[in-house]
Amino acid sequence: MSSHNSDHNLDEDNLDPLSSEEAFAEERFTFNCNLNGKAISTEIPPSRRLLNVIREDLELTGTKRSCEIGRCGACMVLVDGRPVNSCLVMAYQCSGAEITTIEGLSEVGLHPVQQAFLEEGGFQCGYCTPGMVISVVALLEENPHPSQAEVEEALSGNICRCTGYGGILRAVNKAIGG
Numbered sequence: 001m002s003s004h005n006s007d008h009n010l011d012e013d014n015l016d017p018l019s020s021e022e023a024f025a026e027e028r029f030t031f032n033c034n035l036n037g038k039a040i041s042t043e044i045p046p047s048r049r050l051l052n053v054i055r056e057d058l059e060l061t062g063t064k065r066s067c068e069i070g071r072c073g074a075c076m077v078l079v080d081g082r083p084v085n086s087c088l089v090m091a092y093q094c095s096g097a098e099i100t101t102i103e104g105l106s107e108v109g110l111h112p113v114q115q116a117f118l119e120e121g122g123f124q125c126g127y128c129t130p131g132m133v134i135s136v137v138a139l140l141e142e143n144p145h146p147s148q149a150e151v152e153e154a155l156s157g158n159i160c161r162c163t164g165y166g167g168i169l170r171a172v173n174k175a176i177g178g
Helices: 020-026 050-057 112-120 129-142 148-154 166-176
Strands: 029-035 038-044 076-079 082-085 098-100
Touching: 038 050, 050 076, 076 129, 082 129, 112 129, 112 166, 129 148, 129 166, 148 166
Parallel strands: 029 098
Antiparallel strands: 029 038, 076 082, 076 098
């Protein structure tokens, strides 16, 4: 008697060589959002993170790729006005949302927070700056006159390895008007 159960016989010549990962990668969906004030519609695999769609598909490279585990804040964007680490969010979760990247903060010139960072030397290499600026913009839109503790809390998800936080905090205080 054969050890094979006749109910589960497999014809090895007819097995689909496509792995489940490859099959999943071939699926696509229409990603719609309002990005920096413009309606966007693009076909993407559901496995794409928002960071990758922004940087690779939409070619907006101001949003930085760094830790990819949500610890550094370099990839921060606004989703419906709230700061979000785009490396942690699947793009499909933001379908239909209003998304703002560093490129979309101002139509002409620099946003006042960007200007304050420039004037106060709130950066050194600049890699973390887009995420810092996005975090500060979100804070000031919610609370135009935050306390120092609220500023520090808002920036707690952003890491700067180069300059320290003196210039960054001066820039935030300048943007607040203090």
